[in-house]
Amino acid sequence: MIVVNPAPLDTSYVPEKLFFRDDKIATIQSTVIDPSASGITNNIIIHGDSGTGKTSTVKFLMRDNKSIIYENALSFRNVKNLLEHVISRLGRPVSYRGLSYSDIFSTLNSIISFRGNIILVIDEATGMLKGDSTGLYNLFRASEIYGTELSTILISMESPFMYMERKYGTIVELKFNKYSSDEINRIITDRASMALDPGTCPDSILQYISEISGQFGSARFAIELLQKAAYMAEYRLSKTIENDDVRSAVSLINP
Ligand SMILES: Nc1ncnc2c1ncn2[C@@H]1O[C@H](COP(=O)(O)OP(=O)(O)O)[C@@H](O)[C@H]1O
Ligand SMILES: [Mg+2]
Incomplete structure (x- = not known):
């Protein structure tokens, strides 16, 4: 057995x-989370390439903060649809005919008045950012238009710069840079120590990945390579992961 605890190898x-x-x-905390706790709404767009830790960073922040609600934009046609879902998640009925924006935000106001401020995370929002200008306008200006204490954290792979419209108001932009090889090494060394039997994954393999x-x-990409290479080695009944296992793993995945 090489993989003794598979969970840390899951992306x-x-x-x-x-x-x-x-x-x-710290930036997300100081621009959105702390102000939100004192009734000030701000919006932020996080962007950066795949695997730069965007989703994990907000999920990490959610551990200590119950006012953050997470949704993935890919499950919804548009912003309105997503907000209707949030409302029904928070226990309010949504008619099958749907709601208008003013219905949506007045319902949110009443939810917020007893539940407290809400910070909405919309992950994988590139499509929404390009395609739903009315929705984004209502969302980003909700505080001014409807008096709703709703802050938004939007996550996108592409830089939002091209799609941003003036009417959305002030939005903080936060770029997640690519990791260096050394940084990736630190991250996967940690995962390997949690997931793999000691001695099955030499440092040279972590270095190679x-x-x-x-x-x-x-x-x-690195974590997926580690996972696939480990199973490849197990399949060969080898006691350790070897360079060839990594090479086979590379041919299986696209970064
Ligand atoms: N800074 C980090 N420290 C530890 N693990 C990380 C870090 N950044 C990313 N990861 C891991 O890499 C994988 C991909 O990260 P993720 O947050 O999904 O990236 P993104 O959302 O930018 O595509 C996840 O398994 C995540 O736990
Ligand atoms: Mg992500």
């Missing part, structure tokens, strides 16, 4: 320790 795993993102955490993944700056 949806949110680790106890998030490396190299203290500055991003980090070098390959460093080209893309993606921790996701």
Whole structure:
């Protein structure tokens, strides 16, 4: 057995320790989370390539903050649909005919008046950012138009710069940079120590995976490579992971 604990090799795993993102955490905390607790709404757009820790960083922040609600934009046609879902999640009925924006925000106002401020995270929002200008306008200006204490954290792979319209108001932009090979090495060393039997994954393998993944700056790619290579080695009934297992893993995944 090489893999003794598969969970940390899953790309949806949110680790106890998030490396190299203290500055991003502090920025999100100080621009959105802290102000929201005192009734000030701000909006932020997080962007950066795949595997740069965008989703994990907000999920990490959600552990200590019950006012953050997470949704993935890919499950919804548009902003209105997503907000209707949030409302029904929070226990309010939504008629099958749907709601108008003013219905939506007055319902949110009443929810917020007893539940407290809400910070809405919309992950994988590139499509929404390009395609739903009315929705974004209502969402980003909700505080001024409807008096709703709703802050939004939007997450997108592409830089939002091209799609941002003036009417959305002031939005903080936060870019997540690619990880260097050394940073990736630190991240996967941690995962390997949690997931793999000691002695089955030499440092040279972690180094090799980090070098390959460093080209893309993606921790996701690195973790997937580690996972696939480990199972490849298990399948061969080998006691350790070898370079060839990593090479086979590379041919299975696109970064
Ligand atoms: N700074 C980090 N420290 C530890 N693990 C990380 C870090 N950044 C990313 N990861 C891991 O890499 C994988 C991909 O990260 P994710 O947050 O999904 O990236 P993104 O949302 O930017 O595509 C996840 O398994 C995540 O736990
Ligand atoms: Mg993500």
